[in-house]
Amino acid sequence: MTFMSADTTPRTGTRNRFRAWLLDGLSETVARHPGPHAKLAPEHRGHKWWRVMCLTGVDYFSTLGYQPGIAALAAGLLSPLATVVLIALTLLGALPVYRRVAKESPYGAGSISMLERLLHWWSGKLFVLVLLGFAATDFMITMTLSAADAAAHVVENPFAPHWLEGENTWITLFLLAALAAVFLKGFKEAIGVAVVLVATYLTLNVVVLSTAAWEVISKPHQIGDWTDAMTAEHSSPFAMIGVALLVFPKLALGMSGFETGVAVMPQVRGDDTDTHANPAGRIRDTRKLLTTAAVIMSCFLMLSSLATTILIPQDEFKAGGQANGRALAYLAHEHLGEIFGTIYDVSTIAILWFAGASALAGLLNLVPRYLPRYGMAPEWARAVRPLVLVFMGIGVAITLWFNANVDAQSGAYATGVLVLMLSAAFACTAAARKAGQRKATIGFGVITAVLSYTLVDNVVERPDGIRIAALFIFAIMLTSIASRIHRSFELRAADVTFDETAARLIDAAASQGPLQIIAHEPPPKSKIDAEPGKRSLLEYRAKEASQRDETNIPPGRPVLFLEVYLANSSDFRADLVVKGQELHGARLLRVEGPVIGNTIAAVLLELRDRTEEIPHAYFNWTEGHPVSHLLRFLVFGDGEVAPVTREVLRRAEKDPELRPRVITG
Secondary structure, three states: OOOOOOOOOOOOOHHHHHHHHHOOOOOOOHHHOOOOOOOOOOOOOOEOHHHHHHHHHHHHHHHHHOHHHHHHHHHHHHHHHHHHHHHHHHHHHHHHHHHHHHHHOOOOOHHHHHHHHHOOHHHHHHHHHHHHHHHHHHHHHHHHHHHHHHHHHHHHOOOOOHHHOOOHHHHHHHHHHHHHHHHHHOOOOHHHHHHHHHHHHHHHHHHHHHHHHHHHHHOOHHHHHHHHHHHHHOOOHHHHHHHHHHHHHHHHHHHOOHHHHHHOHHHEOOOOOOOOOOOHHHHHHHHHHHHHHHHHHHHHHHHHHHHHHHHOOHHHHOOOOOOOOOHHHHHHHHHHHHHHHHHHHHHHHHHHHHHHHHHHHHHHHHHHHHHHHHOOOOHHHHOHHHHHHHHHHHHHHHHHHHOOOHHHHHHHHHHHHHHHHHHHHHHHHHHHHHOOOHHHHHHHHHHHHHHHHHHHHHHHHOOHHHHHHHHHHHHHHHHHHHHHHHOOOOOOEEEEEEOHHHHHHHHHHHOOOOOEEEEOOOOOOOOOOOOOOOOOHHHHHHHHHHHHHHHOOOOOOOOEEEEEEEOOOOOOOEEEEEEEEEEOOEEEEEEEEOOHHHHHHHHHHHHHHHHOOOOEEEEOOOOOOHHHHHHHHHHHOOOOHHHHHHHHHHHHOOOHHHOOEEEEO
């Protein structure tokens, strides 16, 4: 006899073909969800670290398109000095932190997974949701801000058609739509595209900065003019340093890309001798990736800050100025001509647009890894294409809200970047403390304190960033809780297996007809394989007698007691291992699961399939108010077990004739 759902009609037609295309990859597990940052198949050897660096580099290096302008607006003539502080924090703070993250979390989950391990039960889940809110802020604003800056480069180009003037919002929306189209089609060649874009963009920046350096060297009075202007504005070198320390948090965008750098770790090839338990080669090469990217970016940040501050009038950086959001492009047009400047603009537009691809890939790596596993997103959230459409819808809303303004979005971007970096620093501090590494604990603690100051200063100066992040967090919390409640009656068992003793007891009982299962409250204990409490044969006999009397169990038929031990009730799905035991003459099936009713339902269905007979399960009603039982079920995993078990079975098996029987007395 074969058991299956009664709904087996083949799906045909355009609607179903579209749905199949949209949900392609849904059957993948969390560890193998599709996307550019997914865990690779065993036959895929990955890529060399420098190629993967270009994938994260489209996010990291693309900030050169707008970072010098933001630095000039924030620090004015002290922009180079503030950039020195930023570089020091990058090389002495962010880099050591993420080198540690690469070691502690080598499978692309980043610092969020490190913090998830620190907290248990619902506190860990809620904390991860908050961090995901900030990650969403970081990655979503990366997409919209980069696309908006690319649009600014399009409009400001002298060869751009006049009808594009003032159409930044529509250009940004078009770029976001093109980005969505790439992901809806597929993202297999992302690294190859990223290598070309990064190599071209950095080469053109070398040309621009070399030309700027020659311009400064050939006209050394410009350096004097700059230093004289600084001296006139600030009374002493100490005052200059103080101002630079105060304003450098506004330059935090120059540190974006580190979280993406560890998210792409599964793409790094590593050594042939790497194992899942010890991916030493991958960790080593990811550290090379992070270090090389940080050093390259630090050099470009310093040179670009000097060149733009010395050669560009300060008024041009302000809103409406020709260097606003495009300082290096201004130098390219000014000193290398309109043709080269246009080539530079095209390269900048391309890498800024593709920076959104890196950010979107980061979201597609994080969301399927956490939310569906928590039961806090629908099953379709495991598939790439529906998520792409959701994220693009959010990106459109953000673009319209900010009217595609780069400066207006920078606060929210910096907030997301700094929160993720702060969480990574704190996670490294906790990991070092747990490992007994005193010096590392102090070092990471100092970095955590500096990043805390940077974050607080940024939030005070630009509170819109924390408001945007709060909206993301609220939306994630609301939808996650709603999804968890909506999915609470799902089967929620990834796999059900029986140990040798359980299989023997089941087969022996099944030889005499359909199984008779008595749901029995287990004795209190910490682990399923621990010694049971002192329950006598009389207690089990009394339970069996009362159930036979109240629910009319057929006389002479053997019964099996099913005892469920609650595990972490905040977990949504778990593998179930049913263990058999004969205790005081009673035959027990014992299993550990996150929710009692759902666990019993999963075991009953597996018993049905194993014995090819419909099992009968017998319950007692639980005393108490139904509302309190509902809350206990949602939060603690117990509550009123019988109706929950019946409802889970009803939803899992559509055919009433094939459904295990739930009998309550």
